[in-house]
Amino acid sequence: xxxxxxxxxxxxxxxxxxxxxxxxxxxxxxxxxxxxxxxxxxxxxxxxxxxxxxxxxxxxxxxxxxxxxxxxxxxxxxxxxxxxxxxxxxxxxxxxxxxxxxxxxxxxxxxxxxxxxxxxxxxxxxxxxxxxxxxxxxxxxxxxxxxxxxxxxxxxxxxxxxxxxxxxxxxxxxxxxxxxxxxxxxxxxxxxxxxxxxxxxxxxxxxxxxxxxxxxxxxxxxxxxxxxxxxxxxxxxxxxxxxxxxxxxxxxxxxxxxxxxxxxxxxxxxxxxxxxxxxxxxxxxxxxxxxxxxxxxxxxxxxxxxxxxxxxxxxxxxxxxxxxxxxxxxxxxxxxxxxxxxxxxxxxxxxxxxxxxxxxxxxxxxxxxxxxxxxxxxxxxxxxxxxxxxxxxxxxxxxxxxxxxxxxxxxxxxxxxxxxxxxxxxxxxxxxxxxxxxxxxxxxxxxxxxxxxxxxxxxxxxxxxxxxxxxxxxxxxxxxx
Amino acid sequence: xxxxxxxxxxxxxxxxxxxxxxxxxxxxxxxxxxxxxxxxxxxxxxxxxxxxxxxxxxxxxxxxxxxxxxxxxxxxxxxxxxxxxxxxxxxxxxxxxxxxxxxxxxxxxxxxxxxxxxxxxxxxxxxxxxxxxxxxxxxxxxxxxxxxxxxxxxxxxxxxxxxxxxxxxxxxxxxxxxxxxxxxxxxxxxxxxxxxxxxxxxxxxxxxxxxxxxxxxxxxxxxxxxxxxxxxxxxxxxxxxxxxxxxxxxxxxxxxxxxxxxxxxxxxxxxxxxxxxxxxxxxxxxxxxxxxxxxxxxxxxxxxxxxxxxxxxxxxxxxxxxxxxxxxxxxxxxxxxxxxxxxxxxxxx
Numbered sequence: 168x169x170x171x172x173x174x175x176x177x178x179x180x181x182x183x184x185x186x187x188x189x190x191x192x193x194x195x196x197x198x199x200x201x202x203x204x205x206x207x208x209x210x211x212x213x214x215x216x217x218x219x220x221x222x223x224x225x226x227x228x229x230x231x232x233x234x235x236x237x238x239x240x241x242x243x244x245x246x247x248x249x250x251x252x253x254x255x256x257x258x259x260x261x262x263x264x265x266x267x268x269x270x271x272x273x274x275x276x277x278x279x280x281x282x283x284x285x286x287x288x289x290x291x292x293x294x295x296x297x298x299x300x301x302x303x304x305x306x307x308x309x310x311x312x313x314x315x316x317x318x319x320x321x322x323x324x325x326x327x328x329x330x331x332x333x334x335x336x337x338x339x340x341x342x343x344x345x346x347x348x349x350x351x352x353x354x355x356x357x358x359x360x361x362x363x364x365x366x367x368x369x370x371x372x373x374x375x376x377x378x379x380x381x382x383x384x385x386x387x388x389x390x391x392x393x394x395x396x397x398x399x400x401x402x403x404x405x406x407x408x409x410x411x412x413x414x415x416x417x418x419x420x421x422x423x424x425x426x427x428x429x430x431x432x433x434x435x436x437x438x439x440x441x442x443x444x445x446x447x448x449x450x451x452x453x454x455x456x457x458x459x460x461x462x463x464x465x466x467x468x469x470x471x472x473x474x475x476x477x478x479x480x481x482x483x484x485x486x487x488x489x490x491x492x493x494x495x496x497x498x499x500x501x502x503x504x505x506x507x508x509x510x511x512x513x514x515x516x517x518x519x520x521x522x523x524x525x526x527x528x529x530x531x532x533x534x535x536x537x538x539x540x541x542x543x544x545x546x547x548x549x550x551x552x553x554x555x556x557x558x559x560x561x562x563x564x565x566x567x568x569x570x571x572x573x574x575x576x577x578x579x580x581x582x583x584x585x586x587x588x589x590x591x592x593x594x595x596x597x598x599x600x601x602x603x604x605x606x607x608x609x610x611x612x613x614x615x616x617x618x619x620x621x622x623x624x625x626x627x628x629x630x631x632x633x634x635x636x637x638x639x640x641x642x643x644x645x646x647x648x
Numbered sequence: 649x650x651x652x653x654x655x656x657x658x659x660x661x662x663x664x665x666x667x668x669x670x671x672x673x674x675x676x677x678x679x680x681x682x683x684x685x686x687x688x689x690x691x692x693x694x695x696x697x698x699x700x701x702x703x704x705x706x707x708x709x710x711x712x713x714x715x716x717x718x719x720x721x722x723x724x725x726x727x728x729x730x731x732x733x734x735x736x737x738x739x740x741x742x743x744x745x746x747x748x749x750x751x752x753x754x755x756x757x758x759x760x761x762x763x764x765x766x767x768x769x770x771x772x773x774x775x776x777x778x779x780x781x782x783x784x785x786x787x788x789x790x791x792x793x794x795x796x797x798x799x800x801x802x803x804x805x806x807x808x809x810x811x812x813x814x815x816x817x818x819x820x821x822x823x824x825x826x827x828x829x830x831x832x833x834x835x836x837x838x839x840x841x842x843x844x845x846x847x848x849x850x851x852x853x854x855x856x857x858x859x860x861x862x863x864x865x866x867x868x869x870x871x872x873x874x875x876x877x878x879x880x881x882x883x884x885x886x887x888x889x890x891x892x893x894x895x896x897x898x899x900x901x902x903x904x905x906x907x908x909x910x911x912x913x914x915x916x917x918x919x920x921x922x923x924x925x926x927x928x929x930x931x932x933x934x935x936x937x938x939x940x941x942x943x944x945x946x947x948x949x950x951x952x953x954x955x956x957x958x959x960x961x962x963x964x965x966x967x968x969x970x971x972x973x974x975x976x977x978x979x980x981x982x983x984x985x986x987x988x989x990x991x992x993x994x995x996x997x
Contacts, residue, residue, distance in 0.1 A: 373663040380667070403869070404876045404972070410869065563876075577855040578865035585851035585862060592847065618659050622666045629671045633830055634839045638794070 186226045187642060188432045189386055196223065201439055209364050213334050216440070220341035224307070227347075231305040234270050235341070241266045242315040243336045246322045246329035256323055263319040267312040274304050279507030306646050307347035309504055313471055315340050318354040320475055327354050335361050344436035348429050348645040350447040350467035357442070365441030373618065375438045377625050381600075382431030384628040389593050390425035391637030393417045396586050401557060406567055407575050413586035415554045420594045422553060422644055423451065426465070429643045450601040451549070455541040457521035460549055468504070472497050487530050494526065495519040505556070510564075514555040521548060671830050701798040704744045704757065708765040713742035715994070718757045719775030721747045722922050725975035726775070731982040735989035742769075746795050748787040749780045752807055755902035755909075756799035763913050771994065772917045774906070777924060777974065778960075779892045779941050781903045784810050806905040809898065875972060892937070894944035907952050918955040918992070923962045925970045932960060957992065 186193050200219045204212055225232050245263040249256040281297035288295060318339070321327045330336040339358045345351075400406055400414025430447040437444045445467050454460035461469045473482075480493040495516065502515015536544070558564050606612075708716065715732065717723045724745045732741040744757045754774060762772055780786065788796060788811060800807060845859070852862040868874075898904045910917045921942070926932050942958065949956045959965075964987065971977035976984045 369660055370657070372660040376663070376667065399870050402875050404874055576865065578852075578857045578861040579869060581848075581851045581855040581857050581862040582866035582869050583851075584854055585848045585866065588847040588851055589843070592843070618663070622663050625663070625667045626670045629667055633671060634835050635843075636836075 186223055188429065188436075189383060189640060197436060197439075204440060205367050210334075212365070213338050213361070216338045216343070217334060217341060220338070220343040220346060223343040224341065224346055227306050228303065234274065234305055234308060235311065238267060238270060238312055238315050239337060239340050242319050242340075243330065243333055245319050246336075247331060249319075249322050250329045260319060260323045263316060267316045271308060271312055273300075274302055274308055276503075276507045277302070310349045310351055311340055311346060313468075313504075314349075314351045314353075317351070317471055317475060318358070321354050330354075330358055330362075332362075342437070342442070344433040344440075344442075345444055348426070348433070348643055349465075350430055350433070350445045351471050352445050352467065356445060360442050367439075367441060371438065373621050373625075375435050377621050378431050378438070379435030380625050380628045380632075382428040382435060384596070384632055385424040385428035385431065386643070387632050387636040387640060389596065390421045390428060391640045392635070393421035393424065393590060393593050394641075395637060396590060397421050397557065400586070407579065407583060409575075409580060409583040410586070411554075411567055413583050413590065415550055415557065416587060416590045418557045419550050419553045420590055420597070422556075423448075424593075424597065425644045429645060450604065452546055452597070453542060453601055453605075454545045454549070455536075455538055456545055457518060457525050457548065460545055461518070461522070468501070472501050476500055487527065490526055491523040494523045498522070508559050510555055510559050510561060513561070514552055517552055517555055700801050702761075704742075704761040704799075705765045708742055708744075708762065708769070709767050711740060711742055712767040713769055714739040715741045715771045715773065716762050716769045717741060717743045717745070717773045717775060718754055718762065719743075719745050719773075720749050720754075721745070721975060722749075722777055723773075723775035725971065726922065726981060726984045727988070728981050728985055731985035732989060735986040736994050739770075739994060748792050748795070749777065749783075750787040750792055750796065751776070751781050751784050751902045752788060752796050752811060753799055755806065755906050756796065756804065758906060758915075758917070759804075759909055760799055760801060763909060763915060770916060771992075772915060773920050774917060775920045775922055777922055778938060779894075781945070782892050782894060782901050782941070784901045806898075806902065810900070810902060810905075892941060894941050894948070896948050903948075907949075907954065910954060911952070918957060919949055920957045920988075921960055922974070923959045923965050925974045926967050930963075930967070934960070959988075959991075 186196060196219070200215065204215055207215060221232060224235065242263050245259045248259045252259070278299050281299055285296040318330075322329045330339065335358065338361045339354070342357070342361075394417070397414050397417035400410055400417065403410065403414075406414065427448045430444075434444045434446075447465060447467050449463040449466065451460055451464040454463050477493055477497040480496060481489055482493060483490055485493070496519075498515040498519030499512060500515070501518075502512045505511045505514070554564065554568070607617075715736075717727050723743055724747075727741065727743060729741040729743065733739060744761055746753060754776070758772070758774070762769065796807070848862050848866070849859045852859045855862075895901065896904055906917075909915065924933050942960070946956050946958070965976070965984070969976055969980040969984070
């Protein structure tokens with residue numbers, strides 16, 4: 168056993184309560200900020216947002232502000248430096264990359280690499296273990312480092328001018344609605360809004376609140392209830408295939424509802440403050456292919472990897488073999504971004520392999536697959552992917568994914584089927600939402616009808632939250648990344 | 649959601665009125681129903697918290713046990729009342745437990761059930777593992793919190809002091825106020841039951857079995873014995889790699905409050921630390937952190953005159969006697985109960 172280091176950042180130390188979106192503390196906090204915000208001039212609004220964001224983040228653990236401040240100050244200085252000293256811009260970019268990746272490496276990956284390194288040493292009989300730090304992962308570090316690093320790369324490339332005001336840059340990186348789980352917004356979008364004068368559009372209140380209420384419904388009703396089923400099944404020592412299917416379907420529903428709920432609440436909060444955050448999801452369950460899935464799922468992250476990893480590697484400009492390599496590398500890193508564990512890497516490579524196969528399929532001009540087949544097929548492939556994502560114990564996966572038995576009692580089968588039926592019902596609102604958006608895109612619906620529907624849906628969702636919300640709720644899943 | 653953006657000036661106000669007022673429309677009807685239906689009141693009390701359960705105290709008063717065991721599944725998977733009676737020559741036992749290592753609940757069981765019962769047991773055993781008295785925030789969320797509420801008639805000052813903050817403070821009061829304003833939530837239990845009955849009924853019909861059989865199968869599938877070791881809520885915090893200091897200050901845990909209760913009531917309480925599942929080589933999980941902790945705990949209890957039995961190194965409880973995790977297998981529970989009775993050497997009734 169490697170030494171465990173004790174210290175102020177270690178897991179045993181206490182923390183204050185995090186201010187999560189579905190807490191009354193957040194609603195009170197937001198109402199206070201919102202009320203004061205619209206009474207202030209633009210500079211005052213910026214100062215208020217900085218104070219509010221630091222308070223919001225510091226509520227989790229005060230020391231989380233230290234790595235956050237390092238990222239912000241280094242990247243702000245690097246951005247300005249690149250413009251002032253263009254001949255040293257490569258060096259400055261290196262400073263930013265090393266700084267951000269070092270923070271990520273220390274907090275997120277050290278124990279993973281040290282653990283694996285120690286295991287390798289142990290197999291050859293060497294007992295020189297690296298210490299395991301057991302450091303708490305600062306919430307949102309993967310999101311804000313990527314947002315800030317994306318800014319530096321844009322400035323390095325000359326795509327956008329550097330931000331010359333530290334307060335504006337601080338708002339850009341620390342903006343509390345999207346600080347801990349994204350979406351990872353771009354300099355070109357968000358910083359411009361930070362620098363512009365904002366106005367509150369009262370007429371937008373129904374659409375903003377509907378978005379927020381929909382987010383709360385997805386989290387408290389769909390994700391939390393689905394999570395109960397997923398947790399139960401994945402805690403089972405020897406699930407039958409049907410039970411495992413119920414569990415992974417539950418997790419599929421949970422992770423989409425949970426993460427998209429966070430994004431919706433973040434976007435609604437931002438819109439109430441006059442900001443328009445990037446859309447992060449576009450009905451991923453309706454994807455027609457693996458690459459289509461990634462154009463619809465966690466859009467801000469997948470476009471970040473496309474722009475800052477895949478394209479610099481050569482993207483689709485090179486030959487087919489090189490393209491496949493680029494895809495696999497990009498998804499390997501994407502998997503690792505999600506977590507320091509082998510199952511995340513496997514999950515990333517799984518998606519990389521699927522997209523590579525799709526690329527080869529298209530390059531060889533194989534026949535297209537009709538939507539009636541491709542949508543369920545892509546959904547099934549994504550469900551298998553979530554199995555890899557959810558289960559950290561690869562040996563458990565290996566032993567149960569292929570475990571087929573014909574001697575399962577009918578009552579036990581019925582029990583598993585009951586869970587699948589529950590999951591199907593919980594997922595219905597998400598499918599209905601997809602259908603509504605598809606209709607709204609094709610048919611011009613009268614504004615009055617839309618307003619009536621919006622109000623009715625909001626009332627039903629609020630009632631649904633009160634009656635159907637899960638007894639158990641927790642953090643959003645993506646907080647851990 | 650994508651909606652066309654046309655709205656007039658009055659629409660936001662109408663929208664807000666709908667969203668704020670309509671969910672409260674049901675209020676009068678539910679309030680009448682609450683008043684008429686005492687059963688509904690006992691299922692969910694007026695403050696939105698879980699209803700208080702007097703079942704353990706009632707059982708003690710009814711059965712008048714000689715010995716009471718308090719704990720979690722560690723005690724329930726070790727002691728059987730029948731085996732205890734047999735091993736002790738007729739002494740009756742009562743086990744007060746719920747799953748999950750929650751020291752808050754152990755404290756409340758002692759205070760509100762065992763010491764508050766009219767029948768006074770001759771001996772009370774508090775079963776625990778390793779350092780759970782110093783992990784007060786373990787297993788206190790969701791249904792575990794409901795279990796705490798069931799054992800807590802009022803706003804308990806010790807629970808407030810140790811767990812405090814959002815659970816017992818203004819946020820909770822605000823939650824209760826909101827729940828009172830929107831009593832729609834009283835329909836939760838009925839809605840949940842209808843939802844479960846519908847899906848279970850449908851699934852049972854597909855396999856031509858009775859809904860009750862499917863429900864039994866569901867409970868069996870997720871019974872404790874079928875769960876993976878190490879996936880319980882306490883596992884993450886209970887890693888022995890993490891140093892947990894022994895802190896006897898009143899804010900740090902429930903142990904000082906338990907010691908005070910014992911002193912106030914002159915209660916015959918014995919702390920019992922149970923053994924953990926051995927590793928494949930027969931050794932027990934443990935390290936210097938844990939040993940130092942147990943030394944301090946033992947000294948603290950001794951200082952207060954409270955007996956402490958440490959079974960952690962009982963080599964006789966070998967690995968084949970374990971079921972899942974640290975639980976003793978069903979077929980060895982009678983044996984374990986007898987062994988414990990011999991160890992404590994209780995006098996026959």
